[in-house]
Amino acid sequence: MPELPEVEIVRRGLEQALLQQSIKHVEISRYDLRVPIPPDFATLVAGRRIEKIQRRGKYIIMIMDGAHAAVWHLGMSGRVYIHPADMVPERLKHDHVVMHAANDTCVVFNDPRRFGMLYLSNASAWEKEKPFVNMGPEPLGNSFNGPVLQERLKGRRTPIKVALLDQAIVAGVGNIYACEALYEAGINPQRPACDLDTAETDALARAVKLVLERAIAAGGSTLKDYHHTDGTLGYFQYHFSVYDREGDPCPDCSCREKVQRIVQAGRSTFYCKKRQK
DNA sequence: CTCCTGTCCTGCCGGC
């Protein structure tokens, strides 16, 4: 899925297309996402004006008049297409939700694996919902830095890679950027999280910020089927240092090592065992 | 508390 950078790109696209627009109507063809869409979602959203579109971790929150907030997660395979008013969108398999705005912009949520999530909350209380109660700091905000990260890793003997995937440690980091940040910081993904010293957590916090910012600047990464919200492809030029590059030479060519793939907590980790200590 | 496993679901790719 969409990790933080991809979700942020989607958020920006939605903001451009929908801010201050009213929702004319919503078509829902499948309610049975992993967490089902509430049956009255379409009814409650119809006629509402979108006042703000926020992101928290990998979630998008659309604040509407009438004190509603739509909370949206794209899961592993979710995509958002934004069709301008003059385009009649072709109906694709797995288009589960189609929102029509007053200006005839049409927003489509397509999610083959249906791991996504879409529900209604309250505009002033969405942060009290389950996903956000224990969520860690926003990595790109001022409240995330080396000391904060070190504090949050205290007592966690789990491998640092696995800890980075825990949304309670830091929000929005997924499998790709966890690998990339650890490579950038030169830290072995298998190190127990609480063993990192001050200099290392400092380097890691900086690396997390760097890889996320870089990816946002590149327009979100293009991986297999990731598309921008306008349906155009992302940047093919952008590629990862280690993620999905097993056997490739380490991009830090001075170490002359090959990228390794291991499995941690059931998920692939890619790293350079020479560069990452 | 932490940590480990299994599960939800479809699509795609590689091997035979």
Place this chain on the structure above:
DNA sequence: TGCCGGCAGGACAGGA
């Protein structure tokens, strides 16, 4: 060509 196993960006529940 087709079938089958393994794997995929996430998050949660349940149990040790």
